[in-house]
């Protein structure tokens with residue numbers, strides 16, 4: 532039978548599995564399977580050539596029982612409402628497993644940012660904000676960057692929001708540039724948080740990280756920063772990739788050389804002293820640690836049995852299908868599930884909101900130390916749940932998170 536790769540169907544199936552183990556009340560289960568609110572809108576954008584192009588935008592507030600919805604905005608040509616729903620559901624579980632007082636949301640625009648000029652991108656970003664401004668805010672829903680969005684786009688969106696409202700409210704969006712109230716350490720936070728969880732997973736597996744081989748799929752904010760920071764954690768990155776291809780060097784890839792090459796050419800391929808391989812070969816390399824840091828559905832029923840890594844650290848959201856999950860678990864691979872592994876971004880976004888609220892800013896050392904403490908505590912809760920309930924790590928992460936969200940829903944009297 533063909534695998535169902537609809538991300539929202541996958542997110543719901545993962546919840547169903549956890550609900551069965553938790554013996555979750557059926558009414559609660561039905562409520563948690565669906566987003567609480569969705570906004571669908573069209574954004575007319577004046578293009579540089581004088582035409583007006585209409586884009587489709589979404590914002591999903593999946594669940595806000597534990598606090599304001601929180602989640603990034605993705606600009607992608609293949610964006611669908613079901614991708615946004617899945618990502619919003621995962622944000623709900625991510626904020627809960629991290630034990631930060633926020634709910635889950637996500638946004639998206641169907642567009643190809645590579646085909647837009649800076650001016651068009653700015654008008655699209657401002658148009659997106661005009662559509663959702665009255666539905667978001669520090670007490671309702673706080674967006675952030677995701678795939679193909681960045682601090683500059685957050686700055687335009689913040690400015691549009693504050694212009695519409697007539698007051699300053701930097702905490703309405705996170706991942707901002709530092710001069711507009713961004714947090715130190717936000718840009719590398721997702722990658723750094725993931726590396727802290729790899730350190731913990733290695734400890735659980737009794738592995739010492741020392742020149743330990745690692746492959747990273749995706750070379751954007753998350754994958755690129757993971758490469759820059761990997762050596763500090765005893766990892767030797769031998770392969771990296773982006774949507775155009777992958778590169779390999781058994782002796783390790785110098786992060787400075789690769790990032791400079793990407794800055795100049797926009798791609799990882801043809802980087803000096805590397806051999807070109809395919810993205811599928813990268814996933815199957817004989818490395819100890821595999822870091823998917825690109826997009827959904829990369830490890831599937833088709834390739835999971837050829838994965839050789841001992842630890843799969845899901846820095847991307849939804850990189851592993853349920854069928855691949857079963858195969859990897861049967862092989863004894865330690866999976867650090869996405870909404871735990873990549874929680875560093877939202878944890879530091881939460882720190883950014885706190886700093887904006889107090890108008891008092893921390894240094895990077897303080898951010899890093901608090902991030903380490905938060906994500907390590909979350910990792911340990913999940914690992915302990917996995918051992919006590921004898922379930923795999925993804926189900927364990929769901930048990931921790933769903934239980935917390937369900938408790939908040941119950942206390943509010945919604946179900």
Ligand code: NAD
Pocket residue numbers: 676677678679680721748749750751752753754772773774775810824825826827846847848849873874876877
């Ligand atoms: P990005 O746009 O900065 O980078 C994405 C990278 O993936 C690019 O290098 C792109 O070329 C590559 N890519 C796209 N399709 C690919 C394919 N088929 N094969 C190989 N590479 C491919 O995005 P990002 O912010 O780094 O996000 C990456 C993943 O991490 C996404 O799943 C995102 O949801 C997740 N994530 C990001 C953050 C964050 O703070 N940015 C936080 C949590 C989770």
